[in-house]
Amino acid sequence: MLSKSYSNLLELAAGDLPPFVRGRMPRVMTVAGFPAELQQHEDDNNGNSGSSLIPDWNSCTAQDRTIIVANMLPLNAERNPSSLCWDFSWDEESLLLRLKDGLPEDMEVLYIGCLNVEVEAQEQDEVAASLLDRFNCVPAFLPSHLRSRFYHGFCKQHLWPLFHYMLPLSPDNGGRFDRSLWQAYLSVNKIFADKVMEVICPDDDYVWIHDYHLMVLPTFLRKRFNRIKMGFFLHSPFPSSEIYRTLPVRDEILKALLNSDLIGFHTFDYARHFLSCCSRMLGLEYESKRGYIGLDYYGRRVGVKIMPVGIHKGQIEAGLQMESAVSRLAELRAQHEGKIVLLGVDDMDIFKGIGLKFLAMEELLRLHPELRGKAVLIQIANPARGRGKDVVEIQQEAYAVARRVNDTFGWEGYQPIVLLERHVPFHERTAYYAISECCVVTAVRDGMNLIPYEYILCREGIRDEQQQQQQQASGQRSLKRSMLVVSEFIGCSPSLSGAIRVNPWNIEALAEALNAAISMPEAEKCARHEKHYKYVSSHDVGYWAQSFVTDLERTCQDHARRLCYGIGFGLGFRVVALDPNFRKLSAEHIASVYRRCGSRAILLDYDGTMVPQSSVNRTPSEEVVAILNTLCNDPRNVVFVVSGRERKTLSDWFEPCDKLGLAAEHGFYYRWCRDKEWIMSVSATEFEWKQIVLPIMRQYKESTDGSFIEAKESAAVWHHEDADPDFGSWQAKELVDHLENVLANEPVAVKTGQHIVEVKPQGVSKGIIVERILQTMASQGTPPDFILCVGDDRSDEDMFESIALQHSAELFACTVGQKPSKAKYFVDDTPEVIRMLQGLAKVSGSGINSIAGLATSFSQVALSSSI
Numbered sequence: 001m002l003s004k005s006y007s008n009l010l011e012l013a014a015g016d017l018p019p020f021v022r023g024r025m026p027r028v029m030t031v032a033g034f035p036a037e038l039q040q041h042e043d044d045n046n047g048n049s050g051s052s053l054i055p056d057w058n059s060c061t062a063q064d065r066t067i068i069v070a071n072m073l074p075l076n077a078e079r080n081p082s083s084l085c086w087d088f089s090w091d092e093e094s095l096l097l098r099l100k101d102g103l104p105e106d107m108e109v110l111y112i113g114c115l116n117v118e119v120e121a122q123e124q125d126e127v128a129a130s131l132l133d134r135f136n137c138v139p140a141f142l143p144s145h146l147r148s149r150f151y152h153g154f155c156k157q158h159l160w161p162l163f164h165y166m167l168p169l170s171p172d173n174g175g176r177f178d179r180s181l182w183q184a185y186l187s188v189n190k191i192f193a194d195k196v197m198e199v200i201c202p203d204d205d206y207v208w209i210h211d212y213h214l215m216v217l218p219t220f221l222r223k224r225f226n227r228i229k230m231g232f233f234l235h236s237p238f239p240s241s242e243i244y245r246t247l248p249v250r251d252e253i254l255k256a257l258l259n260s261d262l263i264g265f266h267t268f269d270y271a272r273h274f275l276s277c278c279s280r281m282l283g284l285e286y287e288s289k290r291g292y293i294g295l296d297y298y299g300r301r302v303g304v305k306i307m308p309v310g311i312h313k314g315q316i317e318a319g320l321q322m323e324s325a326v327s328r329l330a331e332l333r334a335q336h337e338g339k340i341v342l343l344g345v346d347d348m349d350i351f352k353g354i355g356l357k358f359l360a361m362e363e364l365l366r367l368h369p370e371l372r373g374k375a376v377l378i379q380i381a382n383p384a385r386g387r388g389k390d391v392v393e394i395q396q397e398a399y400a401v402a403r404r405v406n407d408t409f410g411w412e413g414y415q416p417i418v419l420l421e422r423h424v425p426f427h428e429r430t431a432y433y434a435i436s437e438c439c440v441v442t443a444v445r446d447g448m449n450l451i452p453y454e455y456i457l458c459r460e461g462i463r464d465e466q467q468q469q470q471q472q473a474s475g476q477r478s479l480k481r482s483m484l485v486v487s488e489f490i491g492c493s494p495s496l497s498g499a500i501r502v503n504p505w506n507i508e509a510l511a512e513a514l515n516a517a518i519s520m521p522e523a524e525k526c527a528r529h530e531k532h533y534k535y536v537s538s539h540d541v542g543y544w545a546q547s548f549v550t551d552l553e554r555t556c557q558d559h560a561r562r563l564c565y566g567i568g569f570g571l572g573f574r575v576v577a578l579d580p581n582f583r584k585l586s587a588e589h590i591a592s593v594y595r596r597c598g599s600r601a602i603l604l605d606y607d608g609t610m611v612p613q614s615s616v617n618r619t620p621s622e623e624v625v626a627i628l629n630t631l632c633n634d635p636r637n638v639v640f641v642v643s644g645r646e647r648k649t650l651s652d653w654f655e656p657c658d659k660l661g662l663a664a665e666h667g668f669y670y671r672w673c674r675d676k677e678w679i680m681s682v683s684a685t686e687f688e689w690k691q692i693v694l695p696i697m698r699q700y701k702e703s704t705d706g707s708f709i710e711a712k713e714s715a716a717v718w719h720h721e722d723a724d725p726d727f728g729s730w731q732a733k734e735l736v737d738h739l740e741n742v743l744a745n746e747p748v749a750v751k752t753g754q755h756i757v758e759v760k761p762q763g764v765s766k767g768i769i770v771e772r773i774l775q776t777m778a779s780q781g782t783p784p785d786f787i788l789c790v791g792d793d794r795s796d797e798d799m800f801e802s803i804a805l806q807h808s809a810e811l812f813a814c815t816v817g818q819k820p821s822k823a824k825y826f827v828d829d830t831p832e833v834i835r836m837l838q839g840l841a842k843v844s845g846s847g848i849n850s851i852a853g854l855a856t857s858f859s860q861v862a863l864s865s866s867i
Contacts, residue, residue: 065108066206066549067199069192070096071151071213073113073137086119086127088135093426095541096210098312102545111137112195118144140195142188149184151213152387157181158247159212163236164351164445165243177248186216186571193220202228203560206552209260211235216252218259219571226564226575229556231548232257233264235309236447237491241277251281252571258282258297259574261555264305264548266448266491271306279725292551299562299577299820303555307547308495310540311450316430316457325427332435336376340518343436344379345429345451346443348398348421350390353442353487353504354379358401358417360442360504363511365409365416372409372416375518377440378432381421433458438483438517441490442504448491452484452499456532481525482532483517485510495535498528578820585814585825590788591839593810597786600636601777601809602840603770603799606643606650608792609816612830624834625656627841632659634844638777638784642667642766644795646712647678666795667769668714668761681772682763689746690716693759696738704731714760721755732757754793766791767798774806785809788840789823790833792816797823 074094080087090097100109119127124141131137142150158177161168168176192214196207202225209217209232221228244250254277257263265271271293278284278295286295286304293304319325342361346352361377381398384391402417409416424432433439439455459482484499486492493501500513562577594600604610611618620628632639640661643650647664654660655674663670669678690711697709697718706723709716718735720728735757739750743759751758770789777784787809789799800813800822813823816833827833 064104064106064206065110065201065204066103066208067110067112067196068096068099068208068210069112069196069214069217070210071113073111073115073131073139075115075131075135075137077115077117079117086117086123088131090135092315095309098315098541099545101312101314101540102542102547103549109136110199111135112140112192112199113137114140114142114147138195138199140188140191142191146184146187149181150188153178153181154185155213156385156387159215160236162243162247163212163239165237165239167243167246182249189214189217190220192217193224196221197224200225200228205229206231206549206556208233208548208552216256216571219256219573222259222575223566223573226566227559227562229552229559230260231262231264231305231552231555232260233305233548234270234447235266237445238265238270238273238277240273241280244273244277245281250277254278254282255574256571258284258295258302260302261300262303262305262548262552264307266306266308267494268306270447270491271304275304276726294555296820298567298574300575301555303551305548305551307544308491308539309448309450309544310536310542311453311457312542313457313537313540316454319426319430320434320458320461322427325430328428329431329434332431336435338374339376340371340374340438341436342375342377342438342440342514342518343432343455344377344440344442345424345432346379346381346441348381348384348391348395350394351443351445353444354381355394355397355401356444356504356507356510357440357442358398358405359507360510360514361417362401362405362408363507364514365405367511368515371515371518373411373414375514376414376416376418378418378436379420380424380429380432381419382423383421429454430458434461438485438514440514441484441486442502442510443487443490444504446487446490450492452486452492452496452532453536455484456482456529456536459529460533460537479526480529480533481522482529483520483525484528484532485513485517495539496532498531578826581824582820583825585812585827585836587836587839590812590836591843593812594786594788594840595843597810598636599777599782599784600634600638600786601774601784601788602631602637602639603773603787603789603803604639604641605766605791605793605796605799605816606641606645608830609790609796609833610641610830613792620653625654627834627837628654628657628660630841630845631837632657637844638773640670640773642769642791642799661773663766663769663773665712665714666760666764666766667772668764670769670773681769682761687714689743689748689759692742692746693739696742697735697757700731700735704728707731714764716759718757719755720757728755753795765798766795767802770799770802774803783808786812788812788814790814790816790827791823792818797821 074091074097076089076091078087079085096111096113103109115127119139119141121141124139128139128141131139158168158181196217200207207221207228207230209230212234215232218230218232221230238244247253257274258278263274265274275286275293275295278286284295284297286293288294293306294301295304296302344354344357346354348354357377357379361375364375365372379398379402384395398419402419405417406415433455436455436459439452441449441451443449460480484496486496486499486501487504488501489504493499500517502510502513504510561580563580563583564575564577566573566575568574606620607613607618610620610624628639628641631637638661639659640663641650641654642663644666645664647662647669650662650664651674654662658674660674661670661672664678667681669680671678693716694709694711697716700718701707701709704720704723704727707718707720707728708722709718711717718732720732723731732752732755736750736752739757739759743750747762748759749762749764751760774784774787784806785808787803787806789796789803789812791797791799792815796815800815803811803813804822812825814825814827815821815823816827817829818826827836
């Protein structure tokens with residue numbers, strides 16, 4: 001029996017292939033790649049192992065769909081004690097569930113993630129089918145041992161502490177890097193990739209990956225679908241490069257993230273740290289264009305999004321209306337009547353600063369005796385998500401401080417610190433928010449923390465539009481008030497400009513902040529609350545999701561027109577995206593054109609083109625010299641090396657090449673062959689401006705470690721490739737501004753390049769000297785009908801732009817590695833350039849030998865005739 005794919009090919013060849021029936025696959029099996037209907041089809045065909053049934057990706061519907069991929073599904077699960085079946089329900093507090101509010105109503109949302117329970121292997125197929133049908137969720141089932149090594153191992157033991165600025169200095173503090181845990185992390189990410197591949201329609205669907213659990217997933221997906229439309233959002237901090245670089249797999253994770261189209265962060269600090277890591281470890285430069293930050297990664301524009309997440313306003317308001325919340329609120333008001341309630345809601349982990357908060361409460365009561373018996377700190381301590389010695393120590397510290405404060409300042413019927421170490425349901429939490437005069441968040445490091453947002457909405461209560469209109473008509477309004485004391489180290493702090501920001505390590509300042517929040521005038525409390533409410537109510541989770549998806553669509557809008565191909569292996573895989581007119585230069589094609597042309601111009605950059613930029617010894621090899629001599633000996637060729645180096649250096653290096661043309665210092669000096677004199681391309685003969693430039697450059701050289709000055713005959717260059725990347729870039733910008741101010745009336749140009757700042761006479765560039773070479777060839781009656789121009793950096797783009805004006809010649813402008821470029825062709829590296837030139841030299845060599853052989857034959861005939 002023919003396989004389905006094979007029979008489709010036969011039908012296509014015969015021209016009678018029926019049109020596709022567009023529809024989405026309705027069910028998913030736990031085995032990657034095969035939906036239930038295809039599996040059933042194989043069963044109906046007697047299990048023919050020769051069948052090659054694969055999902056037909058082209059048959060997917062064109063309806064927009066977003067696939068949300070996260071570690072956990074937004075579901076609650078429990079086993080029914082009577083039927084022993086699984087009961088599933090939506091987790092109403094899940095951020096992933098609420099982000100749907102920001103997506104278009106007609107956009108389908110599919111969730112992929114793990115369940116919070118263990119499902120037996122024999123139940124997994126049934127559970128997967130049920131969750132897909134009822135909830136549009138695709139569960140990823142992980143073996144218990146793998147899940148433990150993935151989540152409690154690599155995620156919580158390595159990534160989570162490091163991203164919160166905790167270095168693995170000892171076994172008790174994060175532990176040494178465990179390669180087996182990294183392998184477990186990769187395995188789980190691969191399982192998630194398989195789940196995505198089961199259901200994705202790569203031409204239509206958007207994939208949105210969440211948080212640090214799945215940071216290498218973009219590579220697995222990009223490898224399978226080069227044009228996949230994929231975003232990633234990190235919900236934790238991203239550490240500075242000094243911290244992140246201690247991770248042994250730092251490059252692998254960075255490269256994996258860059259396989260996304262859009263990478264999101266809560267704050268500018270986190271995005272800045274990520275971009276700094278890309279610059280320092282991968283050598284990538286980033287820039288902002290019309291308000292959008294991004295970086296070019298092998299021709300792909302990777303966007304960086306900065307947008308703090310919000311909360312679901314409707315959920316909070318619905319929670320306040322619940323009968324259980326109303327009754328609990330009445331109980332708490334009666335219980336704490338006459339008290340000033342301060343509230344903390346945190347997980348019991350090492351970064352939430354609960355112990356620091358208790359110490360500040362102790363200091364507050366010691367310094368302000370009038371608050372004893374009035375001020376109460378209620379701390380809701382959710383169970384810790386991690387585990388280990390550090391968590392136990394934090395718990396013991398919190399217990400000890402709370403006990404000491406209560407023993408010292410409390411009495412019967414009054415406890416200054418009320419510690420609720422349990423999970424508090426949402427309706428009860430809203431009641432605690434509503435009675436609290438101040439919310440206190442003292443985390444020492446936190447990605448976002450939405451507790452202050454929830455508190456503000458609960459203190460506002462429910463706004464009745466009709467009641468508001470009546471109040472406005474009568475000139476009255478019920479003012480709300482709230483106060484926030486927040487750590488400056490949490491992600492939501494920048495968006496809460498009316499909060500009292502504190503350094504939680506400074507216990508005395510934190511205590512005074514608590515007192516300021518309590519004693520602040522009512523009018524100011526109301527003003528601060530109003531300011532916060534306007535922001536929180538308008539920047540909700542729907543706004544956040546809509547903004548991210550809109551930017552993702554914008555970033556991916558040109559995917560269809562780009563040419564993409566994958567390079568690299570394993571986690572080093574990346575996709576090169578090119579303009580349709582920008583293609584790789586074929587050595588066979590250029591050799592064929594080269595063979596039939598009669599007048600040729602070959603223009604070559606040197607550093608980075610004929611010798612790698614990383615080479616310590618830049619002297620041309622014997623192979624390069626031999627190739628250049630062969631090309632120069634062809635009477636139909638004019639060969640030039642156009643370089644930024646000094647003429648003496650080029651003269652010494654290419655002494656064996658007597659017919660080779662040289663253009664030094666970007667074309668300021670040039671000569672046609674070794675026996676000709678050097679010519680200046682411009683009339684500048686005075687260089688007094690150097691007396692101004694060199695002292696300034698020396699000043700920046702002394703203040704920028706790793707920089708140096710290159711003093712050429714016609715130019716002065718300040719190099720900073722060996723300096724700190726960020727500091728070097730800042731100093732370069734400052735130097736350019738400084739030089740442009742002092743040289744405003746001088747006939748020079750200040751240019752920036754790849755880690756350089758250069759001052760040179762006006763009218764000097766590689767493009768101008770190339771134009772002069774081609775014009776000279778035309779004036780001598782040999783206009784080129786073949787032009788090859790090869791270079792690797794920004795200065796060579798001027799050459800590519802110049803030869804593009806030569807419409808009567810076969811043009812081959814070729815960049816080495818740099819993408820995108822003004823060139824129409826590219827090669828990947830210098831060895832490819834050498835192989836291409838070898839091919840041309842081979843053609844020239846055979847032609848020279850043919851001419852020499854023909855000349856010998858004529859000589860022999862002439863000799864015979866004379867005899």
